[in-house]
Amino acid sequence: MIEAVLELVPVYGAPVVGLITFLSCLALPVPASIVMLAAGALSAAGDLPVGLISASALAGAISGDQLGFLAGRLAGRELVRRLGRRPASRHAIRDANAFMTRYGGHGVFLSRWLLSPLGPYVNVAAGAMDIGWTRFTFWGVLGECVWVAVYVGSGALFADHISAVADILGNATGALAAAAVAGVLGLHLLRGRAQ
Amino acid sequence: MTAGRPRAGVGGRIRRHPLLALGFVLALGAALFFLARTVILAAYWMDPAHHAQPVEPWMTPGYIAHSWHVPPEIVARAMAPDGRLPRHMTVEEVARSRGEDPAAVIARIEAAIAQSGKAR
Numbered sequence: 001m002i003e004a005v006l007e008l009v010p011v012y013g014a015p016v017v018g019l020i021t022f023l024s025c026l027a028l029p030v031p032a033s034i035v036m037l038a039a040g041a042l043s044a045a046g047d048l049p050v051g052l053i054s055a056s057a058l059a060g061a062i063s064g065d066q067l068g069f070l071a072g073r074l075a076g077r078e079l080v081r082r083l084g085r086r087p088a089s090r091h092a093i094r095d096a097n098a099f100m101t102r103y104g105g106h107g108v109f110l111s112r113w114l115l116s117p118l119g120p121y122v123n124v125a126a127g128a129m130d131i132g133w134t135r136f137t138f139w140g141v142l143g144e145c146v147w148v149a150v151y152v153g154s155g156a157l158f159a160d161h162i163s164a165v166a167d168i169l170g171n172a173t174g175a176l177a178a179a180a181v182a183g184v185l186g187l188h189l190l191r192g193r194a195q
Numbered sequence: 196m197t198a199g200r201p202r203a204g205v206g207g208r209i210r211r212h213p214l215l216a217l218g219f220v221l222a223l224g225a226a227l228f229f230l231a232r233t234v235i236l237a238a239y240w241m242d243p244a245h246h247a248q249p250v251e252p253w254m255t256p257g258y259i260a261h262s263w264h265v266p267p268e269i270v271a272r273a274m275a276p277d278g279r280l281p282r283h284m285t286v287e288e289v290a291r292s293r294g295e296d297p298a299a300v301i302a303r304i305e306a307a308i309a310q311s312g313k314a315r
Contacts, residue, residue: 006253010285038253046259047283160248160262164240171236175229182222189208189215 002031009038010092014052016039018060025064027120029147033151033170039164042154054152061112061144069136074128080128081151095188097148105139110180112143127150221279252287252297255281259304265311273307274300 008016017039024032037055043050082091100107104126111122127134151169158165209216239245248262256274260267271280274289281289286304290297 003251003253006251007285009288009290010253010255010258010283041262042255042258045255045257047255047257161240161246163248164236164245165250167236167240168233171233173227173235175226177239178222178226178229182219183225185215185219185222189212189219190205 002034005031006038009035010042013039013048014056017053018056020060021061022064024121025123026068027082033116034162034166036151037155037166040093040152040157041159041162042155043152044156045161050152050156052162054148056146057152058144061147062141063146063178065112065119065140066137068120068123069140070128071130072124074127076124076128076133096125099184101125101131104129106137108136108139109143110138111177113147114173115177115180116147116173118180145170150166204206250286250301252290252301253285253297255283255285257282259286259308264310265308268313269307273303276303 004095005020007017015057015113017035018032020032020035023030039048039053039057042048067171080093080097081090084097107124108131120155154165154169155162206241253261256270257267258268261264263270268280271282274281274286274295284292286300287297289295290300293300
């Protein structure tokens with residue numbers, strides 16, 4: 001899978017990179033990080049234009065985020081409203097909404113790059129909750145800029161070690177994302193309502 | 196000191212929110228798993244034996260040359276010993292256009308890189 005996708009990068013360039021980042025923002029299992037690293041490495045070798053690659057990666061990621069957000073709005077909002085009325089889930093939904101209102105913007109920003117495995121789910125959750133499209137888009141675009149800059153930049157900078165960079169960044173962001181989830185759930189357990 | 200509110204403790208909350216507690220344990224487990232993988236992979240890649248990026252079918256001569264710090268002509272010449280030098284073509288494309296197995300082209304490139312290293 002990774003091999004087959006990587007072979008398309010030097011041949012078709014920017015459109016492939018954009019398509020891959022788009023699909024990855026919809027939680028599809030595509031190798032977005034290694035593709036951006038390879039594109040950055042190929043641009044350092046003079047085979048691909050770095051500006052076009054980055055713009056395409058960014059455009060793909062932002063469109064994917066918007067589609068996820070829209071899906072949350074269309075499919076998730078009514079579900080959240082219904083769960084919010086049920087006694088069993090009322091508190092959880094109220095807490096989730098409060099959390100989103102308070103930390104939603106920074107959550108969206110960090111889940112683009114530092115906690116990137118969470119990104120696609122945050123898109124849908126942000127659409128389903130009341131975070132606001134402008135706020136989502138502002139932090140989302142800012143975060144995707146960091147994501148693309150880090151991966152394309154690392155590819156160019158460490159062109160002779162992209163497999164190593166992909167392995168280490170992939171697992172480190174996985175660890176951070178899981179730790180963030182554990183942190184939020186743990187805080188909820190510790191400080192949760194006592195009634 | 197803590198007596199008087201036994202049910203308000205962490206144990207009580209875990210009993211009241213079993214799903215939340217299960218999610219917490221699973222997330223913590225995943226975090227430790229990925230942390231261990233990060234450390235193991237970092238150690239693997241720190242080993243000088245694994246330093247260079249192996250030549251793969253998706254790579255272009257420019258990238259291979261950049262990655263191995265050799266002149267691009269050496270890689271291009273190894274890919275196509277006779278005929279026109281490939282510039283933006285991948286190993287896979289060159290192999291296909293020559294009716295060869297990509298592994299054969301990779302073997303020639305690796306030999307040329309080794310040769311160039313010895314010459315320096």
